[in-house]
Amino acid sequence: MIIDVHTHLWGGQYEESKSTLLRACDVFGLSKLYVSGLKEHYPDPDEIARLNADVHRLMTECPGIVEGYCYVNPAHDNALDVLKRGIEQYGMSGMKLWVATFCDDPRVFPLVEQCIDYNVPILIHSFYKTVGQLPYESTGVHVANLARRYPNAKLLMAHFGGNCYHGIKAVRGCRNVWHDFSGTMFRRDDVDYAVERLGADRIVFGSDMPITFAVNYGQVEEANLTPEQKERIYWKNALELFDRKYRIG
Amino acid sequence: MYTDVNALLGHWPFRKIRKPTLEDLRSVHRDNGITGGYVSSINAIFYNDPFEGDEELHELIGGTEYRHVLTVNPTLPGWQRDIEEGLERFGIHGVRVYPTYHDYDLNGEAMAELCETLKRFRLPLFLTMRMEDERLDYLMKPNPLNIESLRTFVSAWPELDVIVLTIRYAEIAALKEEFNRLPRLRLDTSGLKDRVFVLEDLLTFIPAGKIVYGSLHPLFCLKSTFCLVDMAELAEETKRAIFAENARFLQRSGAD
Numbered sequence: 001m002i003i004d005v006h007t008h009l010w011g012g013q014y015e016e017s018k019s020t021l022l023r024a025c026d027v028f029g030l031s032k033l034y035v036s037g038l039k040e041h042y043p044d045p046d047e048i049a050r051l052n053a054d055v056h057r058l059m060t061e062c063p064g065i066v067e068g069y070c071y072v073n074p075a076h077d078n079a080l081d082v083l084k085r086g087i088e089q090y091g092m093s094g095m096k097l098w099v100a101t102f103c104d105d106p107r108v109f110p111l112v113e114q115c116i117d118y119n120v121p122i123l124i125h126s127f128y129k130t131v132g133q134l135p136y137e138s139t140g141v142h143v144a145n146l147a148r149r150y151p152n153a154k155l156l157m158a159h160f161g162g163n164c165y166h167g168i169k170a171v172r173g174c175r176n177v178w179h180d181f182s183g184t185m186f187r188r189d190d191v192d193y194a195v196e197r198l199g200a201d202r203i204v205f206g207s208d209m210p211i212t213f214a215v216n217y218g219q220v221e222e223a224n225l226t227p228e229q230k231e232r233i234y235w236k237n238a239l240e241l242f243d244r245k246y247r248i249g
Numbered sequence: 250m251y252t253d254v255n256a257l258l259g260h261w262p263f264r265k266i267r268k269p270t271l272e273d274l275r276s277v278h279r280d281n282g283i284t285g286g287y288v289s290s291i292n293a294i295f296y297n298d299p300f301e302g303d304e305e306l307h308e309l310i311g312g313t314e315y316r317h318v319l320t321v322n323p324t325l326p327g328w329q330r331d332i333e334e335g336l337e338r339f340g341i342h343g344v345r346v347y348p349t350y351h352d353y354d355l356n357g358e359a360m361a362e363l364c365e366t367l368k369r370f371r372l373p374l375f376l377t378m379r380m381e382d383e384r385l386d387y388l389m390k391p392n393p394l395n396i397e398s399l400r401t402f403v404s405a406w407p408e409l410d411v412i413v414l415t416i417r418y419a420e421i422a423a424l425k426e427e428f429n430r431l432p433r434l435r436l437d438t439s440g441l442k443d444r445v446f447v448l449e450d451l452l453t454f455i456p457a458g459k460i461v462y463g464s465l466h467p468l469f470c471l472k473s474t475f476c477l478v479d480m481a482e483l484a485e486e487t488k489r490a491i492f493a494e495n496a497r498f499l500q501r502s503g504a505d
Binding site for chain 1: 482
């Protein structure tokens, strides 16, 4: 069984994204996907609304397979309303933060506090880059700041922070941070390094589909893991992360 | 017989590599049904005299099922002799270059001289686009290889066997006319990661015969590239061609 906690619908490409995601479920035997809608780096409120509506549509069309993240731009005045609509009306399972603000920007705090009340995780794009770093692109350092401020928040740091040697070191002491290694980094040793530093209990499987799948699946299959550790990464840790009865801190 | 055209042995100085030995390479190959491959020295990239790295490599793989690909920096003196010695002592099956790490013009005089030599010895060129994701390595930032520069280069050497290593999907798409037009231009699988069904998509605009299996082990995860091919929704004979038959051109007559 595989639960993929990090996938996307691309804005304006609903049918194509849906087709790719569902085809992947068939071909790779995926049990569940957690999906957020993305398009522009700095979306306006209308785009946010359209993206979340698309994800809700996919959840409705694919019950039991697709769960949703509510994508929020913390710079918007209506950010908290967007989050509440996503969780309460759309039945989404978490919040997604991308690159519109750093994740430890004070404008994020009311959103985090609301997520703590709901006890839903916050998927945070985190990527430390040597080239092409976006102006408000969070890294593991920002995630660690947020984690320490809100030890009761369930934070899911995406991509191992990009460069795992940077991201994981930044958040290593934070028990309320989970990790996915989604995307295209492809390096053979990232998962082994993460398990050695963190243990396997806070690592969840994510692919960044429709960008890739085999990259991350192969990393788990080749890593030096016991069958139990693979199970935890493939699905057991995700069940815990999204369990609203499971409180951290 | 599945073959990996892009494997390496040696010490990568920027992060700990957990599977660096020949036995590790054999083990991961065996686990995935790969029975041999073309191996270069990581050390040779960073040694002042790359040939010292190749001497070390030969001590490891000489007489084994693995074939030696020599590392050359054509801007250094003495590379012609290195190729001659490499043929005589190591039985090399090709030459690998790293223009982004050694910082020279792919279309400059040095590369032109190298290509003439490769033609004379009928050796293929293994052309390295990258060794890591450019976003990730803060210790060393190699200059990216410009696609237009690559286009000019491959068009100038149509009679040379060239395998472009670790090239990304968008780069292949930008060069699709060249990949279709030039019969001796090929690419390996180690850079294919930008779509879920990347091979299926790639084969809508370049023929399967252009693709050879390469992993960039131990830097990249071999299982990831293996799964890209093995799990692809393609005919089994297409997958077998990528894993095996498409690399047959690398076999040197009388030597294999």
